[in-house]
Amino acid sequence: MGPIPKRRLPVMADVAKEAGVSHQTVSRVLNDHPNVRADTRARVEAAITRLGYRRNLVARALVTRRSRTLGVVSFDTTLYGPASTIYGIEQAARTAGYFVSIVSLKSIDAASVRDAIDYLTEQGVDGVVVVAPQHSASQALESLPTGTPAVAVEATHRADIPVVRIDQAEGARMATRHLLGLGHETVWHVSGPAGWLETEGRLQGWREALEAAGRPVPEPLAGDWSPRAGYEAGRSLAAMDGVTAVFAANDQMALGVLRALSEEGVKVPGQISVVGFDDIPESAFFSPPLTTVRQDFDVVGRHCIEMLLRQIDAEPGPAERLIVPPGFVVRSSTASTAAAAG
Amino acid sequence: MGPIPKRRLPVMADVAKEAGVSHQTVSRVLNDHPNVRADTRARVEAAITRLGYRRNLVARALVTRRSRTLGVVSFDTTLYGPASTIYGIEQAARTAGYFVSIVSLKSIDAASVRDAIDYLTEQGVDGVVVVAPQHSASQALESLPTGTPAVAVEATHRADIPVVRIDQAEGARMATRHLLGLGHETVWHVSGPAGWLETEGRLQGWREALEAAGRPVPEPLAGDWSPRAGYEAGRSLAAMDGVTAVFAANDQMALGVLRALSEEGVKVPGQISVVGFDDIPESAFFSPPLTTVRQDFDVVGRHCIEMLLRQIDAEPGPAERLIVPPGFVVRSSTASTAAAAG
DNA sequence: CCGCAAGATGTGGTCGGTCATGTCTCAAGC
DNA sequence: GCTTGAGACATGACCGACCACATCTTGCGG
Incomplete structure (x- = not known):
């Protein structure tokens, strides 16, 4: 046996020849058109498997x-x-x-x-x-x-x-109302980076919920979705007076906040409550497990x-x-x- | 004005006509062949932008x-x-x-x-x-x-x-040696699911490091990469005697372990040390921040x-x-x- | 002023499918 | 027996690019 000849992949014409029909009939079989006799179809299908033919989707796409x-x-x-x-x-x-x-x-x-x-x-x-x-x-x-x-x-x-x-705003409203419902006077917000629609939707929902309840709206702390940004925001928050509730614009930042608070010896949720956004698979296992807005x-x-x-x-x-x-x-x-x- | 005629996208022939050249010359400009006069090239390029022509990559792919x-x-x-x-x-x-x-x-x-x-x-x-x-x-x-x-x-x-x-095995060896180097008698392992090459590589490296040091090799606890699996393994581990070091096959499971230990009141790293694998962006902010193997x-x-x-x-x-x-x-x-x- | 090579441009075939249309067969209906 | 029509299949054009090759320009030496 010599080396296998480097032959190109079989095309429709090859299948047609092998099955003794025209290329059009092969096409009909492939696109299962009704007007093909059962035995012809079988012959074509046999030829296809015998040759290992695969239809070329590029050519098909062209036409x-x-x-x-x-x-x-x-x-x-x-x-x-x-x-x-x-x-x-x-x-x-x-x-x-x-x-x-x-x-x-x-x-x-x-x-x-x-x-x-x-x-x-x-x-x-x-x-x-x-x-x-x-x-x-x-x-x-x-x-x-x-x-x-x-x-x-x-x-x-x-x-x-x-x-x-x-519905980002609604999610933020849910988070804020939840915290307010627990008796917090107001809710701080660690927001996402500027230019993101999510950032704005969450800011808006948070602000609306606060205003609807007639509560003061603190200046939001801007983050960039990363745990590190949350960590830095958390340190600032820990240094401030009267912070009892924080709504982070995503779970990763919430994690950073949690970390910073823990380092500063602030108990969560004892002294400060924290809510996230996203419900990533990890958040159920944060310390403590994170209350969060679930996105599907x-x-x-x-x-x-x-x-x-x-x-x-x-x-x-x-x-x-x-x-x-x-x-x-x-x-x-x-x-x-x-x-x-x- | 009537409705805009639904015209098809311009093709090479259209550009050629617009520029007063043959389609071949257009092709040459597109593939920047050397043998095209500068002004011809310019004329073709002008026609291309005027018509908003985009080359059809499907047709190109076919040939x-x-x-x-x-x-x-x-x-x-x-x-x-x-x-x-x-x-x-x-x-x-x-x-x-x-x-x-x-x-x-x-x-x-x-x-x-x-x-x-x-x-x-x-x-x-x-x-x-x-x-x-x-x-x-x-x-x-x-x-x-x-x-x-x-x-x-x-x-x-x-x-x-x-x-x-x-090099999964090497990563696992690093993790295990690190723990052994800290004086731990042996290292428990929360492994990945069966059938994964990473699971095996990490198991192997961990076992090798242990054996090289002449330490007992505990039965590994099988997980599935999820934080929940880590959590369950963590509970088992907390219930066992003499566990001082755990190597989890990924960071998510390590998080679960951390969570379980914290719930059981076991101090990390005070009573048990934990190492992960992956270095996901979150791990630096776990409680405590996770020592882990970094994969690029x-x-x-x-x-x-x-x-x-x-x-x-x-x-x-x-x-x-x-x-x-x-x-x-x-x-x-x-x-x-x-x-x-x- | 011609020849000739190199450069610039055009012509037609090709890739591998699908589609429109054409031909042929064969059974039903008068 | 002949029309008719539907089913089964074949033929050739075509999608839009690239490629080999043919042809037409140039510029330059002799």
Whole structure:
């Protein structure tokens, strides 16, 4: 036996020859058209397995103008939120028979988002979901050519692009009301970085809940989602007088706050109650286990795909806006002031 | 004005007509060939921007037989390790001008890995990186047609597929030696789930370090990477006598251990020292901050792409095996037994 | 002023599928 | 027996790029 001849992969014509039919019939079998006799179909299928034929989706995409690939633009896929959202997106897309091509940005200016979308468009994606909840990203969507199926997570300025978002303000309200309900006079807030839609939604909900209860609104401490930022905010908080309740804009920062307070000898929830946002898998095991707002990222991802596919398949109707309600998980990082006093 | 005519996107021929040249010249400008006169080039470029032309990469892929897309198969992209690795992969791929198509598996049997690879191959990816460090995945790679550029993270049975991996055993040895060096008689281990290569590497390193020092090797407690599993292991450990040092196979489980010990009133590191593995961003802020083995996932991702591209561009040489050394970060969850005694 | 090589540009075929259309067979209906 | 029509299959054009090769320009030496 000589060396195996380096032959190219079999194509449809090869299968056709092998089965003694035309390439068109092979195509019909592949796309299971009704008008193929059972024995012909069997012969073709046998030829396919015999040759190990795989259809070339690139060629198919060229003529159908459908790549069956969806593009995802995201910011920092290392964070729990984006990672989970993308996971949901990928699962839903694949069960629908779509591929997912991902671009994760390290910088969040409008230009890079635009570039990313261009890049994906050039590749011929059938639609795009943008998971970059910053103003800059939201602006970048404006330059998207009309008619390109797209879905935004959190928000966009464009009225013709559907949006899936979690009700951030409501989550913040739940957190704040919970603390107020425990008897705290007011609630301090460690916010996310500027420019993020989540940051604003959570700030707004927190402020609203405070104002609705006629409580003073302390100056928020700005963080950047990292545990370190939370830690620094925690140290400042510990040094201040009269702080009894803190609402951190995410669980990682809440962890930092917890750490700082523990180092300063401040008891949680004895002296200060802490609430987070996200419900990452770790938060149930913080010291103490964290009371937090639950976000269902999975659900967000699935809805994105649903809405995107609807746009691709159907005629464009009015752009939907889907708002996913957050949940609230009470654990041991919050307590009533009565208990604290006692 | 009537409705805007629904015109298709401009193609090369349109640009050619607009610029008064042939499509071939447009192609030459696009691929910046040398033999085009400067003014012709300028005219073509002007036409391109005027028409808003974007080259159709699908058509290009059909004839060049290069999709400039890389496939990634991964298990649970929600976990910090895979997520970070994929992030590194994506960044490196994009700077090299490649797209990344991701398939994340929810079940880890060989069949699904095989399906995923098939799926990607059909789509015409130029290469595949498999980030599924389980035996099953490793086995699935065996059926990969020879000649398909591929890289495995952690391991594979195939000698012709390059591997990038972090030296798990060495990391475990570092952790164990560190604890032994602090005077602990032996070290308990909370391991990962069966079937994972990391689980085995870490078990092996831990056992080796113990045996090298002539210490007894306790029965490991099996976990599943989750904080909850760590928590349960922690409770068992707290109920046992003579436990002074615990090495958890990842940081999340270490967190669970920490939590359980704290609930049982066991002081860390006063009575028991705990070491983790991964160095997730949170671990520096655990209570107490976690001593752990640092894995450079980013670096792994980058190396994967480097090796994959080398395979795609160059002739296949011998398969490389790259072993990335782990780091070790000492924080406050470990202490010497002397201190504990005192 | 011609020849000729190098440079600039055009022509047609090709990648591997799908789609529209055409041909052929065969049974039902008059 | 002949039309008719539907089912089964084949043929050729086409998607939009790249590539090999042909052709037309140039510039320069003799």
